[in-house]
Amino acid sequence: MTYEKSKQLYERAQQVLAGGVSSEFRKFNAPHPLFYASGAGSHITDVDGNEFLDFTLSQGPLILGHSHPQVLDEVTRASATGQLFAGQHLQELELAETLQRLIPCAERMRFSLSGSEADHAALRLARALTKRPKFIRFEGQYHGWFDNVCTGVAAPNAEAAGPQELPTQVRWSAGLPEDIEDQVILLPWNDLDLVRKALRGRSHEVAAVITEPVMCNSGCIPPEPGFLAGLRTLCDETGTVLIFDEVITGFRLGLGGAQQHFGVVPDLAVFGKAMASGYPISVLAGQQRFMQPIADGTVIHAGTMNSGNPSIAAAVATLRVLETEHVHQTLFSLGQRLMDGLRKAAQETGHQVLVQGLGPMFHMGFSALERVRDFRDTWSYDKPKYAKFVAGMQDRGIRLIGRGLWYISAAHTEAEIDQAIDTARSVLKSLG
Numbered sequence: 560m561t562y563e564k565s566k567q568l569y570e571r572a573q574q575v576l577a578g579g580v581s582s583e584f585r586k587f588n589a590p591h592p593l594f595y596a597s598g599a600g601s602h603i604t605d606v607d608g609n610e611f612l613d614f615t616l617s618q619g620p621l622i623l624g625h626s627h628p629q630v631l632d633e634v635t636r637a638s639a640t641g642q643l644f645a646g647q648h649l650q651e652l653e654l655a656e657t658l659q660r661l662i663p664c665a666e667r668m669r670f671s672l673s674g675s676e677a678d679h680a681a682l683r684l685a686r687a688l689t690k691r692p693k694f695i696r697f698e699g700q701y702h703g704w705f706d707n708v709c710t711g712v713a714a715p716n717a718e719a720a721g722p723q724e725l726p727t728q729v730r731w732s733a734g735l736p737e738d739i740e741d742q743v744i745l746l747p748w749n750d751l752d753l754v755r756k757a758l759r760g761r762s763h764e765v766a767a768v769i770t771e772p773v774m775c776n777s778g779c780i781p782p783e784p785g786f787l788a789g790l791r792t793l794c795d796e797t798g799t800v801l802i803f804d805e806v807i808t809g810f811r812l813g814l815g816g817a818q819q820h821f822g823v824v825p826d827l828a829v830f831g832k833a834m835a836s837g838y839p840i841s842v843l844a845g846q847q848r849f850m851q852p853i854a855d856g857t858v859i860h861a862g863t864m865n866s867g868n869p870s871i872a873a874a875v876a877t878l879r880v881l882e883t884e885h886v887h888q889t890l891f892s893l894g895q896r897l898m899d900g901l902r903k904a905a906q907e908t909g910h911q912v913l914v915q916g917l918g919p920m921f922h923m924g925f926s927a928l929e930r931v932r933d934f935r936d937t938w939s940y941d942k943p944k945y946a947k948f949v950a951g952m953q954d955r956g957i958r959l960i961g962r963g964l965w966y967i968s969a970a971h972t973e974a975e976i977d978q979a980i981d982t983a984r985s986v987l988k989s990l991g
């Protein structure tokens with residue numbers, strides 16, 4: 560495959576877009592970021608005419624695949640009536656009612672545009688509710704790019720990360736406020752005892768525990784049995800707000816998100832990505848008394864572009880398809896088939912590969928471990944080797960996320976899953 564046109568456009572882009580891209584994560588593609596021309600179903604095509612079977616799904620949102628006809632129809636219909644009223648509209652209300660029915664914690668909610676914003680609002684709300692200054696978060700998890708969640712995301716090695724019981728908050732960005740670390744208590748994930756210790760005697764300082772219910776931003780790590788329920792109990796005992804960041808798990812593990820899948824209901828939850836097939840929308844949802852400060856205006860949440868017609872319409876159509884076509888069974892079974900196939904391909908070609916996850920999303924990496932349990936285990940992944948694997952897959956028509964997460968959509972077929980497995984086998988062979 561050649562990527563010549565993309566190369567030229569990327570050179571041109573660097574003269575006008577900072578770093579040539581609009582989001583940091585888009586820089587990391589070998590031999591350089593590609594420019595895409597169109598997407599349909601499970602495929603995406605670049606400007607050089609290369610067609611890829613897509614397992615990035617644009618970092619998760621495209622749960623129905625690219626350009627789903629029912630989504631496009633609904634967006635077109637709604638857009639013809641106006642784009643943004645900056646006032647209330649019926650479809651927004653109907654969407655909220657649907658979410659209230661589907662999501663266990665969603666007694667009340669507010670719409671925003673991105674997961675980062677909604678996470679930011681959730682933490683502000685928790686501080687207001689408890690009048691406490693800090694929050695607990697977990698090493699290697701990602702809650703967007705705003706200031707107070709920009710430490711402890713990606714320590715490169717043991718030396719930088721400090722002791723397991725008290726990880727160092729490695730800064731992920733320059734330009735953060737001086738005292739930002741003071742707001743955060745950083746802990747390893749999946750270790751309830753350390754959360755208990757952190758809360759013991761200090762709960763008067765801790766407003767919230769925020770967690771991805773499945774850790775999808777470093778590996779794809781399910782919670783240990785009892786971990787989420789244990790967090791629920793500890794938060795109840797100490798009057799701490801439990802926040803689930805369901806930006807990835809929401810609508811992907813089921814219509815009620817991870818909270819329904821695992822049977823643990825948080826006080827607040829944040830959703831985004833898969834709910835609107837690529838249109839910008841996120842939700843902060845919670846039990847009524849937890850959302851009250853936003854309802855009465857004590858806590859400010861706002862946004863000119865919130866609940867615009869196309870995004871609301873896209874969410875309505877996406878949820879309708881997810882609900883009526885029972886898409887989740889397909890996502891789980893295709894995901895399982897792909898995970899099993901990749902494991903087998905790795906065995907046949909003599910590579911130590913760890914495939915871990917739930918099906919609708921999972922992680923693949925080169926590691927000798929049998930299971931990855933927290934962020935520090937993910938250092939066992941051979942990242943340069945996986946980068947070679949991703950480049951080999953791209954050259955053979957399969958688009959993957961560089962950090963190892965794979966997303967499945969309703970548009971994928973069994974034949975395409977098998978094609979991906981066969982391609983992976985031949986790339987693995989070529990890696991020697």
Ligand SMILES: Cc1ncc(COP(=O)(O)O)c(C=O)c1O
Binds near residue numbers: 672
């Ligand atoms: C768990 C989680 N939370 C929050 C975010 C931020 O969402 P957004 O990119 O929509 O701002 C992401 C994005 O990948 C995420 O994975």
